[in-house]
Structure formats: structure tokens, C-alpha cells
Amino acid sequence: MLFLRSALFFLGQVITAPIFTLVALLALPFNPITRNYLISGWARSMIWWLRITCNITHKISGLENMPSTPSIILSKHQSAWETLAFQAIFPEQSYVMKRELLWIPIFGWGLAMSSPIAINRSAGREALKKLVSIGKDRLNKGLWVVIFPEGTRKSPGERGKYHIGGAWLATHTNTQIVPVAHNAGEFWPKNGFIKKPGVIQIHIGPAIQTAGLKADAVNQLTETWIEAEMPVLNSTF
Structure with missing residues (x-):
């Protein structure tokens, strides 16, 4: 039954993408905020479809911590779920992603229209410069910026190295960070086809102000909060 439910969800993705x-593509003439809202309709519809087909819902704690101005979201990365759900939870946003994703036929074309920050991860310092340049532009246009500091998805209980890019962008644009912890990987595993029913827990932390701090210090504050929160939310399911 889990396989059939998961297959039905996948079929919905394939048909609607x-x-x-x-x-x-038709939204290209609109401003970035409007265009992003129209494009994210797919993500919002997929979160609804996930509930209908796989009985996966989510519960959010900490909505009161969300700033009223564009911010940088630094989040745990366990699943494809958060790339969809964040578009339903947070204001219009721009994702930092590896540039290769834009090369995927059809899917990549849609991504390119959503004002992403596509970088070459192997470019080192040049990648950080590009991140700051484009990230500042996205924030000035009213978009939030989403970054997964671990870079790639990690299985539940696994902890990756927190890369400095998100903290670097925050300190170089004087933008607050919103840390996010969740346990989506328990229900939608990384690279997993089978999805298990349940309630995903998302905890949004107090905004981390970055003025006067070095990127290393900001990165450490973010990692400390997220990793300390993981055992708390995992104990609730």
C-alpha cells in the first residue's frame, strides 16, 4: 500500500511539472515576487497532494519568530520535502543551488524562472563573491534566500559539515538568519521512493542578528541551534 500511495504521488508530480x-515561462514578464508566487503554486499543490496520497502532514512551531523583512533561511536538509514545503510556509524566496540543476530539461527551465542563486560549488572564493552579489540583489527585491548549509541531504541522525556560505551572505548584507530544524527525512527519506505517513515537525528558531559578527561565529550559532533542536523534535513523533 505504501508503494502504491508513493507511486500515485509521483505520478501527480510527473503530470503537473x-x-x-x-x-x-509565461510568468517571465512579471516582477520576481509575482513570478515566484505563481511558480511556487506547483510546490503548494504537491504538499496538498502529498497529504492526500501519502497522508504526510506537518506541524510548525516558532512562526512567531519569523521577521517581517526578507531574511536568510538556514535549514537542516534531509529530504526533497523541504524544498517544496518551504515555498508554502515562508514568503517568496530564492534558493541557493548548484548550477547543474538548471541544466535538467523542463524541470531546470522552471527553476531558472524562479530567480535562484545558482553557483559553481567548486569555484571557492569566486562562488562566495557570486553568492553575495546575487543574494544581495534577491534580498533587495524582497525575496527571502534559502540555503541548506550542509550542502546535500543527510539521513536522520547524520550530521554534515555546515558550510559558511549562508553566514557569509548574512554578514556581508547585514541580514538576519532564520534557523530551521525539521525531521522530514523520517517520512520522506533522501533518495527514497517510499514515503511513510506521519506528521513532520518543523521548528523555526529566533532570528540570529549578524551585525558586528564574523561569518564563522554566525555559522556556529546557526549550527548550534539547529543541532540542539533535532533531538527535541525527533522525540515528538
């Missing part, structure tokens, strides 16, 4: 890619 080309439709929303067309929407993304």
Missing part, C-alpha cells in the same frame, strides 16, 4: 514549467 510540465504544466507549471509552462506557467513559469
Whole structure:
């Protein structure tokens, strides 16, 4: 039954993705906020479809911590779920991603229309410069910026190295960070087809102000909060 439910969800993704890619292309003349809202309709519909087919819902704690101005979200990365759900939870946003994702036929075209920050991860210092340049532009246009500091998805209980890019962008644009912990990997595993029913827990932490701090210190504050929160939310399911 889990396989059939997961297959039905996947079928919905396959059928609707080309439709929303067309929407993304037609939305090109609009401003970034409007265009992003239209494109993220696919993600919002997939979160609804996930609930219908796989009985996966989510519960949010800490909504009161969300700033009223564009911010940088630094989040745990366990699943494809958060790349969809964040578009339903947070204001319009720009994702920092590896540039290779834009090369995927059809899917990548839609991504390109959503004002992403696509970087070459192997470029080192040049990648940080590009991140700051484009990230500042996205923030000035009213978009939030989403970064997964561990870079790639990690299984529940696994802890990756927190890369400095998000903290670097925050300190170089004087922007607050919103740390996010969640346990989506317990229900939608990384690279996993089978999805288990349940309630994903998302904890949004108090904003981390970055003025006067070095990027290393900001990165450490973010990592400390997120990793300390993981055992707390894992104990609730």
C-alpha cells in the first residue's frame, strides 16, 4: 500500500511539472515576487497532494519568530520535502543551488524562472563573491534566500559539515538568519521512493542578528541551534 500511495504521488508530480514549467515561462514578464508566487503554486499543490496520497502532514512551531523583512533561511536538509514545503510556509524566496540543476530539461527551465542563486560549488572564493552579489540583489527585491548549509541531504541522525556560505551572505548584507530544524527525512527519506505517513515537525528558531559578527561565529550559532533542536523534535513523533 505504501508503494502504491508513493507511486500515485509521483505520478501527480510527473503530470503537473510540465504544466507549471509552462506557467513559469509565461510568468517571465512579471516582477520576481509575482513570478515566484505563481511558480511556487506547483510546490503548494504537491504538499496538498502529498497529504492526500501519502497522508504526510506537518506541524510548525516558532512562526512567531519569523521577521517581517526578507531574511536568510538556514535549514537542516534531509529530504526533497523541504524544498517544496518551504515555498508554502515562508514568503517568496530564492534558493541557493548548484548550477547543474538548471541544466535538467523542463524541470531546470522552471527553476531558472524562479530567480535562484545558482553557483559553481567548486569555484571557492569566486562562488562566495557570486553568492553575495546575487543574494544581495534577491534580498533587495524582497525575496527571502534559502540555503541548506550542509550542502546535500543527510539521513536522520547524520550530521554534515555546515558550510559558511549562508553566514557569509548574512554578514556581508547585514541580514538576519532564520534557523530551521525539521525531521522530514523520517517520512520522506533522501533518495527514497517510499514515503511513510506521519506528521513532520518543523521548528523555526529566533532570528540570529549578524551585525558586528564574523561569518564563522554566525555559522556556529546557526549550527548550534539547529543541532540542539533535532533531538527535541525527533522525540515528538
